[in-house]
Amino acid sequence: MKPVFCMAAAVLLCLTNAAFADDDDFPSWRPDNAAATTITGPIIVQPKRLHAGNADFPLRLDSTAASFKPDQGSIPAHVYAVTSPVNPTLLNGKKLCGDTPPTWIVVVPQPPLGLELDAFTGAEKPANTASPGLCNTFTYVR
Numbered sequence: 001m002k003p004v005f006c007m008a009a010a011v012l013l014c015l016t017n018a019a020f021a022d023d024d025d026f027p028s029w030r031p032d033n034a035a036a037t038t039i040t041g042p043i044i045v046q047p048k049r050l051h052a053g054n055a056d057f058p059l060r061l062d063s064t065a066a067s068f069k070p071d072q073g074s075i076p077a078h079v080y081a082v083t084s085p086v087n088p089t090l091l092n093g094k095k096l097c098g099d100t101p102p103t104w105i106v107v108v109p110q111p112p113l114g115l116e117l118d119a120f121t122g123a124e125k126p127a128n129t130a131s132p133g134l135c136n137t138f139t140y141v142r
Helices: 002-019 033-040
Strands: 043-046 048-053 055-065 077-080 105-110 113-121 134-142
Touching: 033 134, 055 105, 077 113
Parallel strands: none
Antiparallel strands: 043 048, 048 055, 055 077, 077 105, 105 113, 113 134
16 A cells, blocks of 8 residues: 555645746746735746735737846846736735726846836836826845
């Protein structure tokens, strides 16, 4: 019976590792402000999706911005278009931008270990944090 148990445990361990393989290269970011703590919790940013709470936002990299924020430094922000109008309920019954689905998500690195995520609801691509449609700003750390 013991060899069967050991084999079953080994198979389960392999399957568990395979299930998490997609996120191995993309570690999660921990919330670092009230909005991130109460709305998204930890997030995972991948090239084609943002995972927040138990939801995924499909993304397409639209462009980079060298000066999206005045204190951004030399690391460019990434401007993502949300490719499908999703507005899932996240933590505490809240949504990323309230009742309106986000249309743009801008990921701004905050070296050495931080990340800012700005969500917009406007049709026009945001050029900076003063662009129309900014609905929320979330900050994260590793």
